[in-house]
Amino acid sequence: MELLRVENLSKTYGKGEAAVRALRDVSFSMERGEFAAVVGESGSGKSTLLNCIGGLDAPTGGKVYLDGEDLFSMTENKRTIFRRQNIGFIFQSFHLIEELDVEQNIIFPLLLDYRKPKKGQVEELLELLGLTERRHHLPGQLSGGQQQRVAIGRALVMRPMLVLADEPTGNLDSRSSRDVMDLLCKASRHYQQTVLMITHNMNLTASVDRVMKVSDGVLTEMGGVRR
DSSP: OEEEEEEEEEEEESOGGGOEEEEEEEEEEEETTOEEEEEOOTTSSHHHHHHHHTTSSOOSEEEEEETTEEGGGSOHHHHHHHHHHHEEEEOSSOOOOTTSOHHHHHHHHHHHTTOOOOTTHHHHHHHHHTOGGGTTOOGGGSOHHHHHHHHHHHHHTTOOSEEEEESTTTTSOHHHHHHHHHHHHHHHHHSOOEEEEEESOGGGGTTSSEEEEEETTEEEEEEESOO
8 A cells, every 4th residue: 555655856956057956856656564775876866855755855846645645735833743743764863862861762752742652662662672771771871773773763663654764874884784774674564664765875775675766866766676
């Protein structure tokens, strides 16, 4: 069943001779539970694509539908609430709150939405992330790989329909990178969440369902890797 649909998405920065077309009529869709990767060189437009899909940046033209909802027909306030409740973000930089421990960082999005974790929800998530023994540690007491796992937990705690991962292994060594990819695959399979990841590293696409490439703002399909 289709969850995400992107139609003729375009993004231009600047005007006239200084205009830069970051996205050029990008169209694709994703099914529920699908794990897809978008690859491309730096400056190719892949981060712009992710930011537009997540409602963090407004496109110049085109549409983004998530579960049938048109993101950019919403008011900015409604889009902010919709994004918080339905889209999880994982960034290259962990963006953890240094004064909060692992568990507090993970449940922080729930608190922003005036919600409490469901019974057993945090325990299940900590176990999935391999962080049960680190639940009361502060970010400064964790390795880079562990901090990224906390960031993944924070993205998953709302059980979002869509998870957007922007170079999630960019600051990690090869072993931690493999661990993070395994966790994202588990999230996709275990929670049936749709995951869209951008990366410049083709080695990270071996376990995803589908690979797309952005070059000069144009998206092309590279085919499925696994089903």
